Amino acid sequence: MRPQFLLGLIVVLLAAATAVAVTTAAQAATTLGASAAEKGRYFGTAVAGGRLGDSTYATLLAREFNMCTAENEMKWDATEPSQNSFNYASADAIVNRCTQNGARIRGHALAWHSQQPGWAQNMSGTALRNAMVNHITKVATYYRGKIHSWDVVNEAFADGTSGARRDSNLQRTGNDWIEVAFRTARAADPGAKLCYNDYNTDNWTDAKTQAVYRMVQDFKNRGVPIDCVGLQSHFNSQSPVPGNYQTTLSSFAALGVDVQITELDIEGSGTAQANNYRSVVTACLNVARCTGITVWGIRDTDSWRASGTPLLFDGSGNKKAAYNSTLDALNAGGTTTPTTGPTTGPTTGPTSGSGTCTATLTPGTVWGDRYNSSVTVSGASTWTVVVVITAPQKVSSTWSGTPTWDSSGNVMTVQSNGSGNSFGFTTMFNGNTSARPQIRSCTGAGGGTTSPTVVPTTAPPSG
Ligand code: G3I
Numbered sequence: 296m297r298p299q300f301l302l303g304l305i306v307v308l309l310a311a312a313t314a315v316a317v318t319t320a321a322q323a324a325t326t327l328g329a330s331a332a333e334k335g336r337y338f339g340t341a342v343a344g345g346r347l348g349d350s351t352y353a354t355l356l357a358r359e360f361n362m363c364t365a366e367n368e369m370k371w372d373a374t375e376p377s378q379n380s381f382n383y384a385s386a387d388a389i390v391n392r393c394t395q396n397g398a399r400i401r402g403h404a405l406a407w408h409s410q411q412p413g414w415a416q417n418m419s420g421t422a423l424r425n426a427m428v429n430h431i432t433k434v435a436t437y438y439r440g441k442i443h444s445w446d447v448v449n450e451a452f453a454d455g456t457s458g459a460r461r462d463s464n465l466q467r468t469g470n471d472w473i474e475v476a477f478r479t480a481r482a483a484d485p486g487a488k489l490c491y492n493d494y495n496t497d498n499w500t501d502a503k504t505q506a507v508y509r510m511v512q513d514f515k516n517r518g519v520p521i522d523c524v525g526l527q528s529h530f531n532s533q534s535p536v537p538g539n540y541q542t543t544l545s546s547f548a549a550l551g552v553d554v555q556i557t558e559l560d561i562e563g564s565g566t567a568q569a570n571n572y573r574s575v576v577t578a579c580l581n582v583a584r585c586t587g588i589t590v591w592g593i594r595d596t597d598s599w600r601a602s603g604t605p606l607l608f609d610g611s612g613n614k615k616a617a618y619n620s621t622l623d624a625l626n627a628g629g630t631t632t633p634t635t636g637p638t639t640g641p642t643t644g645p646t647s648g649s650g651t652c653t654a655t656l657t658p659g660t661v662w663g664d665r666y667n668s669s670v671t672v673s674g675a676s677t678w679t680v681v682v683v684i685t686a687p688q689k690v691s692s693t694w695s696g697t698p699t700w701d702s703s704g705n706v707m708t709v710q711s712n713g714s715g716n717s718f719g720f721t722t723m724f725n726g727n728t729s730a731r732p733q734i735r736s737c738t739g740a741g742g743g744t745t746s747p748t749v750v751p752t753t754a755p756p757s758g
Pocket of ligand 1 (some may be wrong): 366367383409410494558599
């Protein structure tokens with residue numbers, strides 16, 4: 296081969312290799328929520344209502360998280376300060392903000408021995424049992440349809456080696472208080488997943504973990520409605536990430552429930568903390584029914600354990616090493632898929648709309664009941680994209696953009712939220728597995744005309 300041909304070949308091969316590398320890098324998700332969603336999971340945070348006005352906090356909340364848990368605002372003392380008189384203002388502020396961000400909500404917590412209002416702390420017996428049932432009914436009914444998962448019962452088992460129930464005023468109303476709570480929640484909001492949530496249930500061999508496992512097994516055997524187990528996963532040097540953590544996740548999942556990591560924080564710093572976060576995230580992604588991870592706050596300074604710097608952002612809102620390892624693990628993982636698992640691959644090619652910018656839709660993962668789509672915008676840095684969904688399909692979550700809806704619920708207008716030039720969303724099939732979203736238009740900053748693409752007409756949903 297003549298030297299100039301050889302040189303040319305090398306240049307071509309190098310260019311091709313670079314293109315592949317660039318393409319791969321460009322495809323990796325750049326936020327926690329978007330990356331988790333690509334794996335059919337969510338990545339959430341506890342939200343403190345008092346911090347919603349903090350602009351750094353609000354920006355990180357909107358950019359990174361597609362699930363929110365009210366840190367204190369949905370608890371019994373906050374929602375029912377005097378008996379049968381309910382106050383949802385603080386919780387609603389969180390629900391509204393997160394919904395506007397395109398995030399979903401974990402409800403926390405309906406029945407718990409702690410953070411009870413004073414009037415309930417002083418109750419016992421039948422009166423307390425009735426008050427608990429009324430509380431669950433009223434709160435779960437008020438939020439019906441808005442909650443992804445409820446922590447129906449929180450922290451009902453004792454620490455240590457006994458494997459016994461924790462003594463509390465609720466426990467003293469009778470051992471069946473937990474199943475009564477679950478049945479009550481199911482009746483009030485049949486669409487929400489119902490979780491049992493606890494801490495110190497991460498090590499598979501601990502008596503407390505085994506006791507919760509036996510309760511969930513018993514509930515499944517007897518038809519008590521339970522859909523998920525929440526592992527709070529608060530870790531520090533006294534309570535490190537156990538080596539058998541993935542075994543715990545997969546063992547609960549094998550009972551036929553989802554597993555959610557609900558309050559993750561890991562005290563520490565630097566590489567050691569980053570590696571711990573990586574191992575927790577990887578364990579979740581390795582378990583098909585580990586469907587989401589929630590960290591218990593955004594910045595270290597927002598944490599209930601602030602001195603232990605246990606979160607993913609420092610006090611100034613900068614990404615820590617733990618953030619990078621978490622995002623890396625999310626992007627790298629996911630060889631197993633959540634819930635019923637994927638059935639088929641993408642069924643349609645890209646669709647695009649034109650206007651003052653161009654939006655290109657790329658099909659994502661498909662599961663038995665839903666599928667993901669991502670949309671990339673070119674030609675504008677701030678944009679508004681209109682997407683049409685075919686009824687009865689419905690979008691269940693959107694990330695990296697702010698969605699609003701028309702009255703039919705099938706025309707979604709997504710505005711850029713500063714997190715980049717792409718957004719994603721999950722659509723529920725609801726019985727129609729063939730239709731796919733269509734881009735109607737893309738409008739860049741500064742307005743201008745849009746050129747709608749042809750969109751299949753959809754009948755407005757009934758009811
Ligand atoms: O807002 C008041 C403030 O006005 C007052 O001056 C101050 C004085 O103590 O208290 C403030 O309220 C505190 C509240 O957090 C908001 O910061 C409460 O005292 C304090 O008890 C409360 O702590 C919460 C704790 O649950 C209560 O049990 C933490 O924020 C919250 O992170 C923590 O969350 C729990 C989960 O619900 C269940 N799993 C464990 C987890 C960590 O403890």
